[in-house]
Amino acid sequence: MAGLYINQHVLNNLFYILVGVFAFSFIYDHSAAIRRRLLYSRVLLGACLTLAAVLCMKFPIYIDPACVHDFRQVPFLLGTLYGGSAVGAVLLTMLMLARTILYGFQPLTLIVYAIMLAAAAVVSPLFRRLPRPSKLFTALGLTFLLAVLTTFVAVVIADFQVTKPYIIYFILMPPFVMMFAVYLMETLHEAQLARAELMKMEKMEIVSQLAASISHEIRNPLTVVKGFIQLLQTGPLPRETEERYIRIALEELERAEAIIRDYLTFAKPAPKETEPIDVAIQLQKVLQMIAPMAHMHSVSLSSSLDHGIVIGNVQYFQQCFLNLFKNSIEAMPNGGTLRVTAEHRGTAVVITVSDNGVGMTKEQVRRFGEPYFSTKEKGTGLGAMVAVKIIEQMGGTWNIESAVQKGTTLTITLPASRVKPPTAERSVAG
Template identity: 35%
Template sequence: MYQVTAIGYFILSLLTCFIFTYELTSGMQMDLRNIPIVIGGLYMGLGPLLAIISIILSGFSGFDDEFSANMLFYGFSALLLWLVSPWFIKQKSPHRILYAVSLTIIMSFITLIYMEFSYPLDQKLDVWFAYLLIPGTGVAMISYIIEFISKNLLIREHLVKSKKLEVVEQMGAAISHEIRNPLTVAQGFVQLLQETSTNKETQNKYLSIIKAELESAERVIKDYLTFSKPALESIEKLIIQDELTHVLKILQPLANGNSVKISTEFTPKAMIQGDRQKFHQCFLNVLKNAIESMPNGGELVIETVTTRTDVIIRVRDNGIGMTKEQLDRLGEPYYSTKGSKGTGLGMMVVYSIVRAMKGKIEVQSEEGMGTVFQFSFHQFIPEKSFD
C-alpha cells in the first residue's frame, strides 16, 4: 500500500511539472521533471517507470529532434538510477542528500549544454543560474524532509521495541518471582517429608501447605494466560448484583480475617453482556487487593449506578492507597527487589478483561487515603416484547 501511494505521488508530481512549464524560446520549454525523477529513482527505484512516463509526455509535443534527445537522455538516466538506487539506499543520510543534489545538478548541466547547441538563448547567465540552482535546491529540500521523517520513524520504532522488551523483561521477572516462591516452599516441605519420619497428622499438615502453594503457582500461570489471551470464551447476560454477590461470598472469609466490613448498594436488574468466569476473575482480583490493602481493618464499599447507556461499578476502600508511581503503572507488570509487594500481574489481568469486555477503568487513589476504582460497561437492555 505504501509503495502504491509513493508511485501515485511521483507520477502526479511528474504530471504537475509538465503542466507548469516555462517557455524560453519558441519550441523550447523548461520544467522541473528532474526533481521527481531523481527522488523517485534513487529512494524508490522508480527511475525506469518515471523516465518512460516522462518520454511519453514529451511525445505529446511532437516527435521531433527534442523528443529523440529526451528519449536518449532519460533512457540513460533511468538505467543509471535503477543501477545506483540499491547502493544509494545503503549510504548514510547526509551522503544520500549530497549524492541526490549532485546528480540533479549534473542532469541539469547536461540539459543546459544541449540547449546551448540547439537553441539560441537570451540572458544565458540567468538561465544557467536558475536551472542549476532551482532543481538542486528542490531535491535538497525534499531529500532532507525524507531523511528527517525516516529518522523519526526509526527512532519511534526503536522506542516501541525497547518498551516492548522492557515489558517482557518485567513480566518475566514478575512471573518467575511469583512462581518461584510457592515452588520453593513446596520443595522444602517435600524434603521434610522425605528426610524425617513424621506422624500422620504432621504429614497431612505438610501436604496441605504443599497443595496450597502449588495452587498459588497455578493461579499465577492462570492469570498470565488470561492476560495473554483475554478473548471472551462465551458471551451471556450478566446481572451485576448477582455476579458481585457471588464474588463477595467467596471473599467474605478473607474480609472477616482482615476485619473488613463490606457494604453494598446495588441497582436492581442492572445487566451487561460478557464472560461470567472472566468477570468473576476480574472482580476477585480487584476486591481481594482492596481487602488486603486494609490489614488493620476498614470498610469496603461496592456500589452500582446505571446511566442511559452504561452500568458503572464503584469499588471504594479506605486502605493504604497507592503512590503516584503505583497509580501510573496500574495495568503494567512491575517487580522490585526493594521490598515492594506484588507483581502487578493481577491488575494486568483486570485491565485485560475489562478491555475485552469493551469497558473502561478510572482509578483515584492517594497514599494513606484509600482507593476508588470505577468500572464502566455498556448496559444491556433486553428487547421488550409486545403481545
C-alpha cells in the same frame, strides 16, 4: 539578483515536492500492509511523486515559447533512485501523459527524461546502499551532471536555445532541491526506524522485567514447598504435623499457579469472543466466589447492583473484579466492609468498589496498575495490572480515591450497550 529567481513559483514547486515526500512517509508509516510488501511501497512512492511532478508542471516557474521550466525532474529522479527502474518507468509515462495534456507532445522532452531514467536506474541499486552523507552528494552530483548532459543532447539534436532562466531553473537550482529532498527522505526514514527500534526495546524491557518478577515470585513458594518436602523426608512425623506441612505446601503451589495465571492473562492478546454482559449478574457471581475469603478475613460484603449491559468477555470480566475484590479484602487485615455498587447512567455503566481498609498514599495511587508494583508485602502487582488491562480492553476508564487508614474507592466506567445478553437470568441478590 537571487531574489529575481527565487520567487513564489519556485517556492510553490518546492512545496509540491515536499507534499509528495511527506505524503509517502505518512502513509508508509501508518500502513503495515505497505511496509510488508515492497510492491505496495513502490506503488505508493510512484503515486506520491507523480502527483508532485504533475503539480510542478501544472504550475510552472517560467514558460517561454521554447521550454517550460519547473522542478519536475526532482520527483522524477527521486522516485527512480529510491524505487528503481520500475518506478522510474511509471513516472516517465505519467510525466509524458501530463506534458501532452497540458502543453502538447514534445519528442525532445521524451528523449531528455529517457536519458535521466536510464542513468538514475543504473545508479539506483548503489544509491540505496550508500550512507546518508554519500546519498546527498550523489543526488546533487547526479542531478547536475544529467542536467548538463541532457542540455548538450538537446542542443545537438534540436538546436535547443539555452537561455538564462533555463540555466537557473533546470541546471543550477534542481541539484540543491534534489539534495534537500533526499535529506528529508532519509531523515523521515531514520525517524521511522528509530521509533520502531524504541518500541522494540520498550517491549523487550517489559518482557525482561516481567520475566524477572515472575521468576522471583515463583521461586519463593517453590522454595517453601521444597523445604517442607525435605522435612517430610527426614523421618516419621506426627500425622497432624504431616498434614500441616502438606497443607502449607499445597497453598504455596496454589499461589505459584495464581501468579502464572495472572501473568498469562496479562500477556496473551485480548479475547476475540465477546458478548453482552449483565454486570449485576456477573458481579453477584464474583461476590459469591469471594465470600469464603471475605469470611476468613472477617470482611462483610454489601452490594447494590443495577442491571446494565456491557460488551466483553465474561471470563475476563469475572477475573478482573475477582482480582479487585481480593485486593480490597486483603487491604482490611482487621476486618471491615467491602461495598460494591453498579449503576446504569445513560451511555455508561459505573461500578464502584470501596473498602475501609489501610488505604493508599498518593504515590501508591499514582502507581496502581503498574507492572511489579504492589502495596502488599508479598504481592506481585499482577492482579491489579491484569484488572486494569481488562478494563481498558473493554473501552472503560478507572479512577481511584484513597486515604491512608480510611479506605479506598475504585470507580470503573464502562460503555453501556443496548444489546441484551442471551440468558434470561435477571435475578440478583442484593
